[in-house]
Amino acid sequence: MKPLDHALQNLRQTMRRDRVFDFVAEHRFPFQGLGHTVVPGVVDISHGTILYLENISVSFDGFKALNDLTLYIDAGELRCIIGPNGAGKTTMMDVITGKTRPDTGSAFFGQTMDLSRMSETDIATAGIGRKFQKPTVFPFHSVFENLELAMQADRRVWPSLAAHITAAQRLKIDEVLETIGLQMHVRERAALLSHGQKQWLEIGMLLMQDPRLLLVDEPVAGMTHQEMDQTAQLLTDLAGKHSVVVVEHDMDFVRSIARKVTVLHEGSVLAEGTMDEVQNNQQVIEVYLGE
Numbered sequence: 439m440k441p442l443d444h445a446l447q448n449l450r451q452t453m454r455r456d457r458v459f460d461f462v463a464e465h466r467f468p469f470q471g472l473g474h475t476v477v478p479g480v481v482d483i484s485h486g487t488i489l490y491l492e493n494i495s496v497s498f499d500g501f502k503a504l505n506d507l508t509l510y511i512d513a514g515e516l517r518c519i520i521g522p523n524g525a526g527k528t529t530m531m532d533v534i535t536g537k538t539r540p541d542t543g544s545a546f547f548g549q550t551m552d553l554s555r556m557s558e559t560d561i562a563t564a565g566i567g568r569k570f571q572k573p574t575v576f577p578f579h580s581v582f583e584n585l586e587l588a589m590q591a592d593r594r595v596w597p598s599l600a601a602h603i604t605a606a607q608r609l610k611i612d613e614v615l616e617t618i619g620l621q622m623h624v625r626e627r628a629a630l631l632s633h634g635q636k637q638w639l640e641i642g643m644l645l646m647q648d649p650r651l652l653l654v655d656e657p658v659a660g661m662t663h664q665e666m667d668q669t670a671q672l673l674t675d676l677a678g679k680h681s682v683v684v685v686e687h688d689m690d691f692v693r694s695i696a697r698k699v700t701v702l703h704e705g706s707v708l709a710e711g712t713m714d715e716v717q718n719n720q721q722v723i724e725v726y727l728g729e
């Protein structure tokens with residue numbers, strides 16, 4: 439093993455959440471998990487890492503969609519994940535959000551939250567927001583109402599829509615409107631928005647919940663170039679305040695926002711680095727040429 443590889447492996451071992459906190463491991467688990475209270479937005483990022491995926495495997499009928507996947511996301515970073523069709527990118531997001539349970543491996547949100555023991559709802563409440571490719575806004579409601587609805591975590595209270603919102607909630611809606619650039623469309627019905635604007639509205643709806651980690655799957659599919667530029671700006675602005683993981687096929691777009699890029703292939707990490715590093719990586723080139 440090369441000295442650098444060895445040093446990196448050592449560093450990984452030291453960074454491993456379970457190694458760092460071995461001595462509290464047994465005491466940690468009883469306090470959370472299915473059926474336990476999750477405090478919204480409170481995640482322990484004292485080690486600078488918000489997401490730990492370690493040695494995760496997921497099989498579908500014997501086919502390994504994820505194969506010993508290990509990946510760490512820093513608090514506040516903007517990470518791009520690329521990889522050919524079927525590489526496991528969406529499955530990885532399914533594991534993070536609790537939609538799919540890993541066969542092996544561990545998934546932790548910050549130092550203490552074991553995602554494999556939490557329900558999908560608890561994971562969302564804890565601060566992981568996910569944007570699917572197809573926008574799921576409420577077409578017959580205005581932009582404002584969509585944001586208002588998104589604020590109400592308990593969907594049973596919807597009939598109270600617009601009855602009264604607090605000044606703080608109004609401020610929050612204004613802040614999100616500004617972030618997603620839809621101030622001029624606040625009273626417009628969502629159905630009338632362009633495809634790109636609907637995508638931003640959906641990101642806005644996620645922001646109403648103050649997620650700490652935002653997962654975005656193929657955000658610019660079907661967008662015009664101008665919309666893509668605005669989306670690049672939006673996601674770049676969100677980083678720092680939030681940790682953002684973006685899965686995207688459009689390489690020009692990825693290049694425009696990329697800091698660190700992870701390449702997935704056959705369910706594991708093939709390469710990681712700057713856009714230039716991964717694009718010049720011989721294995722990455724072969725995988726993409728072979729597509």
Ligand SMILES: Nc1ncnc2c1ncn2[C@@H]1O[C@H](COP(=O)(O)OP(=O)(O)OP(=O)(O)O)[C@@H](O)[C@H]1O
Pocket residue numbers: 498499502503521522523524525526527528529530
């Ligand atoms: N629920 C499922 N049942 C069976 N196979 C599945 C299921 N979900 C995913 N797969 C398979 O797992 C592999 C990984 O799929 P995944 O959707 O994670 O890839 P991806 O990287 O998101 O691809 P794309 O770029 O096309 O979106 C694929 O071969 C897919 O067919």
Ligand SMILES: [Mg+2]
Pocket residue numbers: 527528529
């Ligand atoms: Mg996918």
